[in-house]
Amino acid sequence: MALPETMSGIVLTGHGGPERLVWRDDLPVPQPAPTDVIVEVAAAGVNNTDINTRIGWYSKHDNAAEDASWGGTALAFPRIQGADVCGRIVAVGTGVDPGRIGERVLIEPSLVEAGGEMLASPWYFGSECDGGFAQFTRVASRHAHAIESALTDVELASFPCSYSTAENMLTRAGVGPGETVLVTGASGGVGAAAVQLARARGAEVIAVAGAAKAGAVAALGADRVLDRGADLVAELGENSVDVVIDLVGGPGWPALLEVLRQKGRYAVSGAIAGPMVDLDLRTLYLKDLSFFGCTVLDPQVFPNLVRRIERGEIAPLVAQTFPLREIAAAQDAFGKKAHVGKIVLDLRSG
Numbered sequence: 001m002a003l004p005e006t007m008s009g010i011v012l013t014g015h016g017g018p019e020r021l022v023w024r025d026d027l028p029v030p031q032p033a034p035t036d037v038i039v040e041v042a043a044a045g046v047n048n049t050d051i052n053t054r055i056g057w058y059s060k061h062d063n064a065a066e067d068a069s070w071g072g073t074a075l076a077f078p079r080i081q082g083a084d085v086c087g088r089i090v091a092v093g094t095g096v097d098p099g100r101i102g103e104r105v106l107i108e109p110s111l112v113e114a115g116g117e118m119l120a121s122p123w124y125f126g127s128e129c130d131g132g133f134a135q136f137t138r139v140a141s142r143h144a145h146a147i148e149s150a151l152t153d154v155e156l157a158s159f160p161c162s163y164s165t166a167e168n169m170l171t172r173a174g175v176g177p178g179e180t181v182l183v184t185g186a187s188g189g190v191g192a193a194a195v196q197l198a199r200a201r202g203a204e205v206i207a208v209a210g211a212a213k214a215g216a217v218a219a220l221g222a223d224r225v226l227d228r229g230a231d232l233v234a235e236l237g238e239n240s241v242d243v244v245i246d247l248v249g250g251p252g253w254p255a256l257l258e259v260l261r262q263k264g265r266y267a268v269s270g271a272i273a274g275p276m277v278d279l280d281l282r283t284l285y286l287k288d289l290s291f292f293g294c295t296v297l298d299p300q301v302f303p304n305l306v307r308r309i310e311r312g313e314i315a316p317l318v319a320q321t322f323p324l325r326e327i328a329a330a331q332d333a334f335g336k337k338a339h340v341g342k343i344v345l346d347l348r349s350g
Contacts, residue, residue: 003029003031003038003090003091003136004029005028005029006025006026006027006028006029007025007027007028007029007134007135007136008023008024008025008027008134008135009023009024009027009080009133009134009135009324010022010023010024010080010081010082010133010134010324010325010327011024011027011077011078011079011080012053012054012077012078012079012080012081013077013078014077015054015055015056015075016054016055017054017055018054018327018328018331018332019328020054021054021327021328021331022078023325027080027134029135029136030130030136030137030138031138032091032092032093032096032138033093033115033116033138034093034094034095034096034116035093035095035096035113035116035140035141035142036092036093036096036115036116036138036139036140036141037089037091037092037093037096037100037105037138037139037140037141037144038089038090038091038092038136038137038138039085039087039088039089039090039105039107039132039136039137039138039139039144040087040088040089040090040135040136041082041085041086041087041132041133041134041135041136041137041347042086042087042088042153042154042157042346042347042348043085043086043087043152043153043154043156043157043344043345043346043347043348044082044084044085044086044131044132044133044157044324044344044345044347045083045084045085045157045158045160045161045162045189045342045343045344045345046084046327046330046331046334046342046343046344046345047083047084047161047162047189047334047342048189048270048272049083049124049126049127049161050081050082050083050126050331051331051334051335053075053081053126053127054081073128075127075128079126079127079130080126080130080131080132080133080134080137081126081127081131081133082125082126082131082132082133082134082137082345083109083124083125083126083127083131083132083160083161084109084132084157084158084159084160084161084162084342084344085106085107085125085131085132085137085157085160086104086105086106086107086153086154086156086157086160087104087105087107087132087137087153088102088103088104088105089101089102089103089105089144090136092141093116093141096141100141100144100146103144103146104146104147104148104149104156105144105145105146105147106144106145106147106156106157106159106160106302106306107125107132107137107139107143107144107145107160108125108143108144108145108160108164108297108302109124109125109126109160109161109164110122110124110125110164110295110296110297110302111123111124111125111128111129111139111140111143112142112143113140113142113143114128114129114139114140115129116140122295122296125139125143133324133327133345135347145302145303145306147306147309147310148310149309149310151309151316153346153348154318154321154344154346155316155318156309156316157342157344157345158189158316158317158318158341158342158344159193159305159309159314159316160302161189162188162189162190162192162193162342163193163197163305163314164297164301164302164305165190165193165269165294166190166191166193166194166197166245167193167197167301167302167304167305167308168269168294168297168298168301169194169245169267169268169269169292169294170194170197170198170201170243170245170267171298171300171301171304172267172292172294172298173243173245173265173266173267173290173292174265175198175201175203175242175243176201176202176203177201177202177203178202178203178204179203179204179242179243180203180204180206180240180241180242180243181194181198181203181204181205181206181241181242181243181244181245182206182207182208182232182236182241182243182244182245182256182259183195183198183205183206183207183208183222183245183247184208184228184244184245184246184247184248184256185208185209185246185247185248185270185272186207186208186209186217186220186222186225187209187210187213187216187217187337187340188247188272188337189341189342190247190269190270191207191209191245191247192217192220192317192340192341193314194245194247195207195217195220195221195222196220196221196314196315197308197314198245199220199221200308200313200314203243204223205221205222205223205224206222206223206224206225206226206236206241207220207222207224207225207226208225208226208227208228208230208232208248209225209226209227209228210227210228211227213340214227216340217340220317228248231255232252232255232256232258232259233255233258233259236259237259238258238259239259239260239261239262239287240259240261241259241260241261241264242260242261242264242265243260243264243265243266243267244256244257244259244260244264244265244266244267245267246266246267246268246270247268247269247270247271247272248270248271248272248273249268249270249271249272249273249274249275249276249277250271250272250273250274250277251273251274251277252273253277253278253279254277254278254279254280254283257279257280257283257284257287257289258283260287260289261287262287262288263287263288263289263290264287264289264290265289265290265291265292266289266290266291266292267291267292267294268291268292268293268294269293269294269295316341316342317340317341317342318341318342318343318344319339319340319341319342319343320333320339320343320344321343321344321345321346321349322343322344322345322346323345323346323347323349324345324346324347326345327345330343330345
């Protein structure tokens, strides 16, 4: 198809509240670098990263403008956010096989190439570069993964960020059959994904979630669901789990290390209950624990995720959909945490 000159979408105009998200009909349609593809966006998920970037949560300084991008640098405005994208390739750069045009793709959100260049440090789609909250988006061909699935575009858009984050954590921690895995924040997007993906690996899963969501989490495949206010040591006993997949942090964090067995593994990619925790170094070294901070995806993670989706090993969990114009309402619903799974923006509605 011949690309139009302009498109509609949402731009982030600066750090702050939802009023910083502005609808525009005059955005320039991106043009591909030689190794890029242009994707017509069908659906895009809502996730913590987009909201945290907007409010400047990633900054470690008083002035969020200094380092509030996902990569710890200043964010350039206006920025089109949106890390979770399903769509179809409609144009390619001169170095990309034109046979890719028409492919249905999921975009890998952790980027090692952008603008035709390999990156010195990874970028996040929709943070250091424009993402999917618009009609068209540009990404390196290597990061647009073809997928064959009967799932809808909205269902597929629920996977990229949450499920690749969860798959990366499980991969880094080396979770295998027969192991016991404890997942915190199990009703959220990444937590729900981790429950499913750990089960797909043959692990026994203990999930932590609010009581109101316990039934939904159990339906995902958790063998046991504990209330998020539970005393984990009293419920599970010391040295009882092989791996902790943590998305919560906060004041209850020390108990996670107490329930880990000798040579247990702890993987983290979120801190929704607070980023500052108390660590007794004696627990860390006397139990020979291994810690994994998980952000950048290992190279095999996203292709493995796509294959799992195609084989039907994991199922989408879409809690609610909104038109793109209603992104502020979608992010408000996301922040209330009353849902299980993902909230997705349907770019072909409204």
